[in-house]
Amino acid sequence: MSTRIAIAGGGISGLSLAYALLDKNPSLDVTVYEAEHRPGGKIYTEKVGHYLCEAGVNGFLDNKPATLELAQKINLPPIRSNDNARIRYIYFDGALRRIPTDPAKFFLSNFLSVGGRLRMMSEYLVPKKVYDDETLRDFAVRRVGSEFYEKLLDPMASGIYAGDPEKMSIRSCFGKVYDLEQNHGGLIKGFMAIAKEKKKSGGGGKVEAGPGGTLMSFEKGMYSLVETLAGILGPRLVTGKRVSGVDKKGTGYTLHFADGTQAETDVVVFTSPAHDTAAAVKEMDADIAKMLDDIPYPALSVVAFGYRREQITRDLNLFGFLIPAKEKRKILGTLFDTSIFTNRAPEDRVLLRVMIGGMRAQERAMLPDDQLIELSLSELAAIADVKADPELVRIYRWEKAIPQYHVGHYRKLEMLDAAAAKHKGLYLGGNAMRGVAVNDCIGNGFKLADQIVGDLSK
Numbered sequence: 001m002s003t004r005i006a007i008a009g010g011g012i013s014g015l016s017l018a019y020a021l022l023d024k025n026p027s028l029d030v031t032v033y034e035a036e037h038r039p040g041g042k043i044y045t046e047k048v049g050h051y052l053c054e055a056g057v058n059g060f061l062d063n064k065p066a067t068l069e070l071a072q073k074i075n076l077p078p079i080r081s082n083d084n085a086r087i088r089y090i091y092f093d094g095a096l097r098r099i100p101t102d103p104a105k106f107f108l109s110n111f112l113s114v115g116g117r118l119r120m121m122s123e124y125l126v127p128k129k130v131y132d133d134e135t136l137r138d139f140a141v142r143r144v145g146s147e148f149y150e151k152l153l154d155p156m157a158s159g160i161y162a163g164d165p166e167k168m169s170i171r172s173c174f175g176k177v178y179d180l181e182q183n184h185g186g187l188i189k190g191f192m193a194i195a196k197e198k199k200k201s202g203g204g205g206k207v208e209a210g211p212g213g214t215l216m217s218f219e220k221g222m223y224s225l226v227e228t229l230a231g232i233l234g235p236r237l238v239t240g241k242r243v244s245g246v247d248k249k250g251t252g253y254t255l256h257f258a259d260g261t262q263a264e265t266d267v268v269v270f271t272s273p274a275h276d277t278a279a280a281v282k283e284m285d286a287d288i289a290k291m292l293d294d295i296p297y298p299a300l301s302v303v304a305f306g307y308r309r310e311q312i313t314r315d316l317n318l319f320g321f322l323i324p325a326k327e328k329r330k331i332l333g334t335l336f337d338t339s340i341f342t343n344r345a346p347e348d349r350v351l352l353r354v355m356i357g358g359m360r361a362q363e364r365a366m367l368p369d370d371q372l373i374e375l376s377l378s379e380l381a382a383i384a385d386v387k388a389d390p391e392l393v394r395i396y397r398w399e400k401a402i403p404q405y406h407v408g409h410y411r412k413l414e415m416l417d418a419a420a421a422k423h424k425g426l427y428l429g430g431n432a433m434r435g436v437a438v439n440d441c442i443g444n445g446f447k448l449a450d451q452i453v454g455d456l457s458k
């Protein structure tokens with residue numbers, strides 16, 4: 001009999017893991033159990049009238065290989081965002097301000113005050129600190145100064161994690177930045193060393209100050225990745241089946257489902273959100289459940305607005321904007337979807353998506369629909385001069401949106417790994433562990449598939 005592998009959670013982590021396992025060994029008996037009737041978790045694309053609305057994930061960057069590799073294997077051609085995706089704004093002191101992406105232009109611009117720029121450059125002289133972990137805020141203020149932190153890093157933390165930089169772990173959320181200090185003594189020193197290395201290897205010496213890479217998606221939106229994987233998995237993906245408990249049975253496990261049924265398996269992998277996994281494993285291992293349950297997942301709502309292009313008078317050549325917490329606005333930021341990917345609506349239409357909530361304003365994400373719409377529209381008018389009446393309004397609520405890696409997260413992972421290792425054939429995956437970006441979820445799915453196949457061959 002071939003080895004039975006059950007995966008709880010049919011988000012991109014679970015689907016890509018299942019695909020990678022079967023790719024390595026087609027004789028494995030893999031089943032993905034997804035609690036909802038629709039797979040994909042935080043990835044869902046809805047076609048509403050003229051508009052292609054992303055309910056959650058907007059795209060992925062091409063500077064990490066995993067999603068592109070998977071897309072190539074499953075014959076799903078990716079599309080590139082257009083040049084507008086590089087034009088990003090931050091709102092402060094009552095106006096939207098463009099972020100210069102070239103480091104020299106950034107230094108010469110008045111994005112930061114003269115004092116702020118000098119402080120940023122003196123990062124070169126800040127001595128290396130050897131430490132276990134620290135908050136994003138403490139790290140940033142120590143190395144680059146409070147103005148750079150407040151105007152750039154704080155809004156970036158909202159944009160990626162909807163997080164609170166006073167709690168977020170620099171080591172787990174921005175590992176590469178942590179490594180620059182640990183390996184090169186500082187950020188500028190690190191960038192210089194990388195540029196030198198790149199030049200030596202013939203890759204040119206340019207290092208971008210903004211988020212590197214190009215944003216990618218698919219013609220019909222991110223959900224086509226989920227649909228294609230679901231099509232390949234066929235009956236191996238079972239939807240509407242929530243794993244509610246797990247028991248050890250002999251050398252394997254018995255899974256209990258919320259509908260009262262059961263299934264036997266040799267290996268079980270949880271890629272469900274940490275709190276859901278905690279609920280399923282708590283009878284078997286209360287320590288694992290407690291550690292998982294402690295990972296916060298703030299609420300986030302996405303409010304999409306569609307307009308006829310002639311209604312919008314402002315410049316539309318931009319990716320969007322983010323807002324530092326210090327500004328005390330009611331939204332986190334806005335993406336100009338039709339400026340990023342032209343296929344999100346016909347030429348004569350404009351699609352914007354407003355983000356509300358996150359770790360510092362969770363209650364706001366869960367306001368009633370009419371209040372969410374009203375506050376989004378009034379903020380769009382005040383901040384971005386978008387005052388028109390939208391012809392489309394859609395609200396996508398994520399009550400538990402994105403796991404937060406708070407200070408000490410890496411230690412929790414070490415303890416979780418050690419605790420899971422006590423249960424042969426039990427694995428923990430998903431975005432609560434080692435990266436929230438789709439690229440990380442897929443890359444970690446590939447790694448986990450290697451590990452499982454390796455363990456099975458021992």
Ligand SMILES: Cc1cc2nc3c(=O)[nH]c(=O)nc-3n(C[C@H](O)[C@H](O)[C@H](O)COP(=O)(O)OP(=O)(O)OC[C@H]3O[C@@H](n4cnc5c(N)ncnc54)[C@H](O)[C@@H]3O)c2cc1C
Nearest residue numbers: 009011012013035041042057058059243276431436437438
């Ligand atoms: C609004 C928003 C925008 C985002 N934008 C981007 C972006 O543009 N780019 C990017 O790279 N990342 C983005 N992210 C992050 C990214 O979406 C996620 O980290 C990633 O999709 C998570 O995939 P996952 O499979 O680990 O988890 P999930 O997508 O949460 O999937 C977990 C699945 O498990 C299922 N489940 C739960 N409990 C059980 C159970 N007991 N039994 C069986 N199944 C269960 C759930 O129903 C769900 O389908 C965004 C996230 C949000 C919320």
